[in-house]
Amino acid sequence: MTQPVVRLDGLCKSFGGIVVAQDIHLALEAGRIVGLIGPNGAGKTSLFNLISGAVGADAGAIYLNGRLVNRLPMHARARLGLSRTWQNIRLFPSLTVLDNLIVAPRLYAGESIVKCLFAAGALGRQRATLAERAMAQLAKVRMTHAASRYPTEFSYGKQKLISLARALMNDGNGLLLDEPIAGVEGPAYDSLMEVIRGEAAAGRAVCVVEHNVSFVKDLCDWAVFMFQGRIVRTGTVADLVASEELTELYFGR
Template sequence: MAEGLLAARGGAVADTTRAALLEVDDVVVTFGGVRALDGVSLAFGARGITGIVGPNGAGKSTLFDVLAGARTPQAGRVRWDGRDVTRAPLHRRAHEGLARSFQIARELDSLTVMENLLLASPGHPGDALWRVLFTPGKVRDAEAALRERAWALLTRVRLAPLADRLAGELSGGQKKLLELARALMLSPRLVLLDEPAAGVAPGLVEVLAEFILGLKAEGTAFVVVEHNMDFVASLCDRVCVLADGALLTTGTFDEVTADERVMRAYLGQVA
């Protein structure tokens, strides 16, 4: 049984041996009477990689906003590690181990690559003036540990040689790698990746995939929205297909791409 998806209405088989880490139950989101999400229920475990795919307008980005805490659904519930977080803000979920990257990288252009990573760390030791004044040694040690962690992440995503370059000078693919490294400064349990391969050169897509698979092996879980089907096939243990705001089907990559309903959703007809 793939570890990324534990249960889903509309065709998935539940894995009752492992508790869900992140769940949505009968979630509804409407925009002007149009249901962007129409009763979607999914559960993601603490291991593995789950892909979320579907044609444009299927509701993928809206679902990510709900999962991350950027949008509150009109109906339904969101649970994180068994607790109801439906109305919990994005920053609270992030501090509890749920990180997110964005389709368009949101780096701070005027800061260096290294500064972007250091700023992403929660509870920075220099944030409190009293710590700087009364425990300077501890602050220096903590900052050194953060810098060491940032160097390790930059090395893994092959951005260490660019650590002192302004983030705004990076290529689109390098910005995607920086975005993922920033998310990992939170030491997350689960990472939401919004189209990580979009606009990325093939060589850097391979670096990105290698990095994600390495993190998966170390125990980090991922949920990935992506249009690049080769990328999805190479990474995902399980794939969920959305169409018109509803969950269409789930399964392995081969299973969902052979499903006639998926072919209709993408192509409007069955070949």
């Protein structure tokens, strides 16, 4: 059996009285796209925060490509190949779209602007290579025209696409996408699905948090349903969506 890219073993996390992860066991494997669904506040983003190191776990183990990473900070996990997008986007408004991508592989998206600006200046000769890679990622999401402009010149949905391109700058094999389709409209919807499928086919383990159930259904062959910090069921998206019990948990009684 091949080793999963991400493996969670008995992961627990609470914020005061709020349990966001309760004995979570999960494996994300290369080439597969797993959907992470559940109602608002279920703990989906928190799980991404735990895996990426944005927050520390109370108990349990997080493995990246077989390595225990509980004590590693975000940027170290990024260097081990873990990349993510953020539900609230987090592009740097004072950097061009191209520079937002160029600083991404070295410094984890979301780190301090000062560090990123320093890195952008210190890149030197590497810059041309990174710029080329950045243009290729922008091309995947059909946003090359945005390269020399600033993120806030674009709609929320377009910024989502740019933030996906930024996540793809990390050429590692773990990719966590927090609501990638929210706000994305029109033809970008289909191209986004193609991009994510392509990344999985190229060998990444992909986990997608999404409230758009039809998107998850079309994209993921397998899904995990979270509620109050617990994984309450796993299965095909069709099975989970068909469950009356889960529908009640999702929408309330």
